[in-house]
Amino acid sequence: MNKTNPIGFFDSGIGGLTVVKAVTRLMPNENIVYFGDTARVPYGSKSNETVVEYSIQAANFLLRKNIKLLVVACNTASSVALNELRKFLTVPVIGMIEPGARMALSESKNKRIGVIGTRATINNKAYAHELKRLNPKVKVFEQACPLFVPLAEEGWLDHKATELIAKTYLSGMKENKIDSLILGCTHYPILADIIQKVVGKNVKLVDSGTPAARLVEDYLNGRGLRNQSVHHGQSEFYVSDVPTKFREIAETFLGRKITHLHKVELEELTNE
Ligand code: DGL
Secondary structure, three states: OOOOOOEEEEEOOOOOHHHHHHHHHHOOOOOEEEEEOOOOOOOOOOOHHHHHHHHHHHHHHHHOOOOOEEEEOOHHHHHHHHHHHHHHOOOOEEOOHHHHHHHHHHHOOOOEEEEEEOHHHHHOOHHHHHHHHHOOOOEEEEEEOOOHHHHHHHOOOOOHHHHHHHHHHHHHHHHOOOOEEEEEOOOHHHHHHHHHHHHOOOOEEEEOHHHHHHHHHHHHHHOOOOOOOOOOOOEEEEEOOOOHHHHHHHHHHHOOOOOEEEEOOHHHHHOO
């Protein structure tokens, strides 16, 4: 394995860019290859079997790009497909759940932690199980927020409708006296300003991207795989549907121009 090989990321759409941003902030010289399954977003309302199948296809696509490590930059896929992926992949695989749960436990003082995520992540109790495994005394309050993903994909970051939907989803969280809220879907940090406004400034928002990025750095250092280049890394982005909206939101969110953005035909993913 070569140190200059890229780190691979996948998500159902733009959400995984929140993890890319955290990784490039920490390790700007790493090369990156990203796959957003925009033709099949959202994953969060699909069955576990379907999400596992899509995740395997995404991982295989990225392996063909010679990745040195895979970041499952999607909580839904991390909840249901991580073990399957680890069974057959020869590169290290990093998911979102464990780093997010660890960070929430270290941030929370009263150990009353809220978790918001897609229906799949919440129904699978991915965070609740992990938090309780790490600290059996923690109180966990969960809420699925399925409409947040299309709102983020649409770029409705400060829209009245987004605020109204956030208030509807999150009113119960305030009553539960949580002091930390896990953004258990990688799309949600894109809506962080509205979520913070609705839950109030005393609730700490926990984004798995930052601790996941630290884990990536530890893995690469531990295996002698950190890129030693003194230059900024290259980023390549692939999406499974027309890239126009993706480009617009990605460039705004990452604050830079995206030069390598390509559409992948679904047959290329499914014809293994
Ligand atoms: N961003 C993903 C997650 O973290 C998936 C959202 C979706 O496609 O429903 O769960």
